Amino acid sequence: MECLRHHGDVDAAPGLLDFAVNVARIAPPEWLQRRLAGRLATLGRYPSAAEDLAVRERVGARHGRSADEVLLLAGGAEGFALLPRLEPALAALIQPSFTEPEVALREAGVPIEQVLLPPPYALDPNLVPDAADLVIVGNPTNPTSVLHHADSILAMRRPGRIVVVDEAFADACPGETESVAGRSLPDVLVLRSLTKTWSLAGLRCGYVLGPQDLLRRLQVGRAHWPIGSLQLEAIAACCTPEAAALAADRAQQLASDRAAMIDLLRDAGFDVALPAAAPFLLLRVDNGEIVRKELREKGIAVRRCDTFRGLGPDHLRVAVRGTVEATQLVAAMIEVAGT
């Protein structure tokens, strides 16, 4: 369990060139900081139900859903922690993937079946055991960077089963083509995070989209006022049409940075898991553990991947960065890995 709780922030450290964490920048954009600062003077008031509704309406409008189909969360991670309230008999986890869903379900005593996808990690809905009444899949998937087709995600639906799609990185994919966030389905929950694009890891902002009855079940026993005023302000600010347009621009930039970084890595002989669609790349490097440590000595942090189901010490994850930083990474990798 300990190693499932390992995240990229542990691999990174101040002063290192950071390829370990997938958050866009160290600080949220200035306009967002100003909005949050403007809210500080109101912190003497409890967050109100009226504001919660207004923010849910805003989020709903962003995805073509009604406010009733939105539950605001303290980050996508809170959504995983709420899943045991659905009382699943068997949860199937599509692996390799983000590890927090497994931690939350294990801690609650939910039986788990691992559905391990072999490289190139394409989703095969038939691998999910019939008995699974909860299935969790990331799209795009951390750490493989694979973007599954919406059709194959929805092909996992069965009577009596709930499909949870972790779309924490979906806004980094141009056009969000495979997102199912806009689909009102009775058995599909979509988790979204504002952490990555808006550099809000420290504030904890996200939401889940789904049918009202499932959202009601997720909330049973939840604390009153679970989302603070600053979180409400941030969620509203990041779900305006203007913010969605900024996220779309960033997704385009990421796509071209990713293509350039893949070329740099492959030209140098490194093995990159393809096709890749997320703001990070999965690499397979001989002696990965040693390479990671030597990169660190050279001032570069990359994410170890032996903490993910189905991956080992020779897998490393690197965030997509601009060409200057990517060139630095590849040069250092050539020195330590000697390709």
Ligand SMILES: Cc1ncc(COP(=O)(O)O)c(C=O)c1O
């Ligand atoms: C795939 C994935 N889903 C969800 C999360 C949780 O994001 P947050 O709780 O910060 O919204 C993360 C964070 O690293 C992630 O990588």
